[in-house]
Amino acid sequence: MDPASDADSGTPPLSGNTPARLALMLARLQGLKGPIAAIAAVGTLVGGLAGYLNGWRALRSGWTEGPAVSAKAAAPIAPYSAADRRMTFAVLPFQAPSGDAEGARLAQVSFEVAQAEQDANTLWGRVVPRALVEQQMSKPQTVLQLGQSLNVHFLVRGNVTRRGAGYTLDIAIVDAATERVLDQQTFNAEAVGGTTPLLDKSVRDATHRLTYAGLKQEVARARDTRDAVLDVRDLTFRAYVDLAGDNTDRAAVYAATMKSLNRALAMAPEDLLALQVTAQVNLCECIKAWAADNRPMVDIGVAALDKGLTLRPEWPAMQKLRFWQYMKDRRYPEALLVTDALLAKEPDDEEALSYRIDGLLAMGQAKQALDTLLKAGEAVNQGGQAALVYFANGDDGQAARLARKALVSLTRAQRADAGVGYVTLVLAAAESRAGHQDEASKALKDFHDVVPQVQTISQVKAWLGPSWVVAGADAFWTALQRAGVSGD
Numbered sequence: 001m002d003p004a005s006d007a008d009s010g011t012p013p014l015s016g017n018t019p020a021r022l023a024l025m026l027a028r029l030q031g032l033k034g035p036i037a038a039i040a041a042v043g044t045l046v047g048g049l050a051g052y053l054n055g056w057r058a059l060r061s062g063w064t065e066g067p068a069v070s071a072k073a074a075a076p077i078a079p080y081s082a083a084d085r086r087m088t089f090a091v092l093p094f095q096a097p098s099g100d101a102e103g104a105r106l107a108q109v110s111f112e113v114a115q116a117e118q119d120a121n122t123l124w125g126r127v128v129p130r131a132l133v134e135q136q137m138s139k140p141q142t143v144l145q146l147g148q149s150l151n152v153h154f155l156v157r158g159n160v161t162r163r164g165a166g167y168t169l170d171i172a173i174v175d176a177a178t179e180r181v182l183d184q185q186t187f188n189a190e191a192v193g194g195t196t197p198l199l200d201k202s203v204r205d206a207t208h209r210l211t212y213a214g215l216k217q218e219v220a221r222a223r224d225t226r227d228a229v230l231d232v233r234d235l236t237f238r239a240y241v242d243l244a245g246d247n248t249d250r251a252a253v254y255a256a257t258m259k260s261l262n263r264a265l266a267m268a269p270e271d272l273l274a275l276q277v278t279a280q281v282n283l284c285e286c287i288k289a290w291a292a293d294n295r296p297m298v299d300i301g302v303a304a305l306d307k308g309l310t311l312r313p314e315w316p317a318m319q320k321l322r323f324w325q326y327m328k329d330r331r332y333p334e335a336l337l338v339t340d341a342l343l344a345k346e347p348d349d350e351e352a353l354s355y356r357i358d359g360l361l362a363m364g365q366a367k368q369a370l371d372t373l374l375k376a377g378e379a380v381n382q383g384g385q386a387a388l389v390y391f392a393n394g395d396d397g398q399a400a401r402l403a404r405k406a407l408v409s410l411t412r413a414q415r416a417d418a419g420v421g422y423v424t425l426v427l428a429a430a431e432s433r434a435g436h437q438d439e440a441s442k443a444l445k446d447f448h449d450v451v452p453q454v455q456t457i458s459q460v461k462a463w464l465g466p467s468w469v470v471a472g473a474d475a476f477w478t479a480l481q482r483a484g485v486s487g488d
Contacts, residue, residue: 079233079268086218086233087125089211090133090150090176091115094158094169106167106189106199107160113203114156114171121211123273123317128152147176154182154214156207166190171203173210175217183213201350216241227263235264236274243281250290257281258300270311278304279321285328285465301325316342316349323355327362328467335359350380357385362469366392382406384423391426392472396434403427407446416450418464424450425460429479440483456486 077083094111096103118127128150136149147155158171169189173182185206189199219241222234230238239260247253261281264274282301291297302325308318319338326335336359342352353376360369369389373381380386387402406423407415415421424447432440448455454463457477461468470476481487 076229076231079231084233085151085153086237087154087211087214088128088152089118089125089154089156089214090128090146090152091118091130092133092137092155092157094160094171096160097162100162103160103162103167106169107158110158110160110169110171110189110199110203113200114158114207117204117207118156118211123276124211124215143174143176143179147174150176152176153218156210160189163188169199169203171206171210173213182217183210185209212244230263232264232268232271232274235260235267236271236277239264239281240277250286254281254291254297270307272308272311272315275304275308275311276317276321279308279318283321283325285467314341314345316345316352320351320355323359324467327358330362332359332362336363348377350377353377353380354385357389358469361388361392364472366472369393384420384426387423387426387430388470391430391433391476392470394472396430399430400427400434400436400439403430412450415446418468421447421450422464422468425480428483428485429476432483433475433479437483440479444480444484457481460485 091111091114094107094114096107115127115130118125121127133150136146139149141149143155147153153176155174155176156171157174158169161168161170167189168186170184170186172184174180175182187202187206189202215237219234219237222230222238225234239257242253242260243257245253258278258281261274261278264271265278268274279301282297282304305318305321305325308315309322312318319342323335323338323342326332326338336356339352339356339359342349343356346352353372357369357372357376357380360366360372366389370393373386373389382402383406384403387399387406390396390402391399403423403426406420407427410420410423415424424443428440428443428447431437431443451463454460457480460480
């Protein structure tokens with residue numbers, strides 16, 4: 001998983017369903033193995049995190065003067081206090097080729113997005129004010145010295161380079177104490193004139209993944225610490241990273257995760273991060289893959305969700321979890337009301353717009369879903385969800401075009417994940433209904449190549465999960481059967 005950036009609009013990566021997005025939030029939360037898209041957004045702290053937010057004067061002093069050393073240095077550091085340097089970041093100005101005006105513009109745009117994402121990431125960590133970074137970078141320093149002078153654990157740096165007629169952007173996270181690059185994300189950053197919506201999304205997603213790499217490093221540092229001295233942050237960080245591991249014994253992973261979270265909440269019952277992760281862990285669609293009875297987990301998750309929203313009623317990260325819980329329970333009108341509240345606060349929130357589209361499709365309101373799609377930004381108008389909207393509106397040509405475009409960027413592992421891989425089925429259905437049987441058969445063959453165990457309509461429905469919905473579902477299943485999917 002990956003602590004996603006949205007200090008208020010999202011959550012760390014657990015499993016989501018766009019239609020099966022609830023299997024992406026442990027990506028978007030399941031790139032649990034390595035975040036697919038960023039997972040998880042975070043909210044501003046209150047209650048038990050008050051010391052965190054109220055310590056800015058001390059933080060500013062610490063960041064300008066360097067780490068303090070005193071006779072009390074060995075004393076335990078209070079979580080979220082000014083002295084707590086876990087998950088502290090400095091975003092360095094992104095570099096570009098000398099004399100390249102467009103490269104410099106792309107570097108600046110990308111830097112601003114990365115800085116904003118880290119500024120918003122208050123629940124997981126803190127970022128140094130850019131003015132202090134610029135002040136320290138004006139002095140000749142090594143990476144190690146810069147980390148020490150800024151008093152942070154991690155440095156985020158970016159570099160734009162020419163690539164033929166376009167550009168490439170590399171963004172990396174560096175462990176300031178060892179100068180080791182923990183992770184690096186590389187992608188195209190084309191010159192696109194005045195607007196860069198797709199570049200912005202790529203930078204946001206990359207920033208989430210890099211933040212998660214920092215989180216893993218913090219957990220690794222504390223891994224050998226005696227359990228008895230771990231505090232609420234250590235325990236919550238550990239729970240999050242453990243859940244994202246490669247261990248195939250998911251029941252054992254869940255038990256270890258909840259042991260950490262229960263201890264964390266026993267120490268700090270109103271800790272927002274611990275409540276958020278507890279809700280995500282227990283409401284994740286992925287638990288249905290291994291849990292014989294997931295009702296007890298849902299009860300735990302809903303209790304954490306309710307408590308979080310009681311402490312902070314307008315908390316977007318938890319409101320979005322509430323949306324997906326309503327979707328799973330097929331309470332679609334309530335789910336749409338949640339998106340109303342989210343969009344009233346942030347009308348351009350792409351994730352909330354995407355959620356609204358899912359809710360409208362679930363209500364059978366295909367035309368309204370298309371209207372919402374067309375009003376959304378370019379990033380929302382691409383990919384599987386957009387293809388699904390056009391299919392629901394009877395535009396098979398546009399549905400097939402968008403589905404193919406989405407598939408080009410998916411890895412084999414992603415195409416096997418229902419959270420994003422459903423787009424192959426949309427392509428097969430659209431081509432089948434359009435009368436292009438050869439193209440539909442090719443799409444279906446590609447689908448069976450990555451998920452050979454899913455052969456019948458009932459198996460497809462089980463693979464997609466109970467939250468998967470599309471307006472005109474009967475037409476979708478009929479088209480898939482015509483494409484070659486066996487009936488029940």
